[in-house]
Amino acid sequence: QVQLQESGPGLVKPSQTLSLTCTVSGGSISSGGYYWSWIRQHPGKGLEWIGYIYYSGSTYYNPSLKSRVTISVDTSKNQFSLKLSSVTAADTAVYYCASQRVSSGYYGYWGQGTLVTVSS
Amino acid sequence: QSALTQPASVSGSPGQSITISCTGTSSDVGSYNLVSWYQQHPGKAPKLMIYEGSKRPSGVSNRFSGSKSGNTASLTISGLQAEDEADYYCCSYAGSNVVFGGGTKLTVL
Numbered sequence: 299q300v301q302l303q304e305s306g307p308g309l310v311k312p313s314q315t316l317s318l319t320c321t322v323s324g325g326s327i328s329s330g331g332y333y334w335s336w337i338r339q340h341p342g343k344g345l346e347w348i349g350y351i352y353y354s355g356s357t358y359y360n361p362s363l364k365s366r367v368t369i370s371v372d373t374s375k376n377q378f379s380l381k382l383s384s385v386t387a388a389d390t391a392v393y394y395c396a397s398q399r400v401s402s403g404y405y406g407y408w409g410q411g412t413l414v415t416v417s418s
Numbered sequence: 419q420s421a422l423t424q425p426a427s428v429s430g431s432p433g434q435s436i437t438i439s440c441t442g443t444s445s446d447v448g449s450y451n452l453v454s455w456y457q458q459h460p461g462k463a464p465k466l467m468i469y470e471g472s473k474r475p476s477g478v479s480n481r482f483s484g485s486k487s488g489n490t491a492s493l494t495i496s497g498l499q500a501e502d503e504a505d506y507y508c509c510s511y512a513g514s515n516v517v518f519g520g521g522t523k524l525t526v527l
Contacts, residue, residue: 335516344421344521345456345464345507358514394463403452403511404469411463 300325302395302409310389310416316382320395320409327376328353333398334378335405336369338391346391350398351378385416422447422508422519429525435496438522440508441489448489452511455484455493458521459504467506468493500526 306318320334327334333350340346349359351369359367363382371378382389392413396405423441430436440453447453453471456464466475468484471491481496491510495502503526508519 337518345509345518347516347518350516360515398516399469402454402470403450403509403516404454404466405456405464405509406466406469406475408463408465 300397300407302397302407304393304395304409304412306412306414308413308415310385310414311418312386312416313384316380316385316389316393316414316416318380318393318395318412318414320378320380322376322378322397326373327371327378328373331400333358333400334369334371335396335398336380337394337396337405339394339411340388340391348380348382348393352400387416390414390416420517422510422517424506424508424519424522426520427523427525429527430495430498431527432498432500434498435494436498436524438493438495438506438508438524440491440493440510440519442491442510442512442517443489446510446512446517447486447491450511451486453484453486453491454509455482455491456507456509457502457504458507464507495524498526502526 301323335350336348351357366383368381392411394411395409397407455468458464471486472484
């Protein structure tokens with residue numbers, strides 16, 4: 299059973315960079331077959347796709363966030379990470395990491411989510 | 419890319435059936451049979467309920483079913499139970515991108 303766990307600061311100051319890491323257990327990122335993804339949910343709102351990375355390092359980002367997002371992978375640690383630069387209060391959200399099946403597009407495994415608040 | 423369109427809320431009584439629609443475009447829902455549906459209870463992560471439009475993961479009740487016609491996908495829940503009360507989101511692959519619906523709050527009366 300694959301499990302994902304987000305970690306990182308819960309409070310980030312405006313204009314700084316939000317950094318989160320997702321640790322995968324019960325499966326190897328390097329095994330292929332999955333896009334390792336970040337999704338966020340603003341308080342009381344719907345889900346927003348941020349982007350994903352394949353184990354090879356190929357990335358795809360939401361066009362609306364592309365200029366500020368970087369997703370990277372560390373296969374040796376079985377982790378992947380999110381960096382979102384120049385944050386504002388509008389980036390306050392619960393951030394989820396999830397695995398997306400390449401062939402079918404569904405998110406079968408999710409982390410529990412971590413709330414990141416942007417405030418001075 | 420725009421979010422897929424879902425009704426903000428639906429409701430039904432225990433035992434009844436409800437259907438939640440998810441309308442996209444010919445660039446997402448209409449082009450790919452890769453619509454998935456998620457159930458989210460308050461404070462919890464989303465849970466996969468339907469994938470590839472109509473397939474159920476192991477462990478998901480057969481009261482949940484999915485379908486698609488043109489640019490619109492649908493999730494039907496039959497035999498409503500109190501535990502079905504939650505938010506539901508559709509999701510579609512759209513080329514290299516992914517788009518979610520705005521979510522539907524299901525109330526079991």
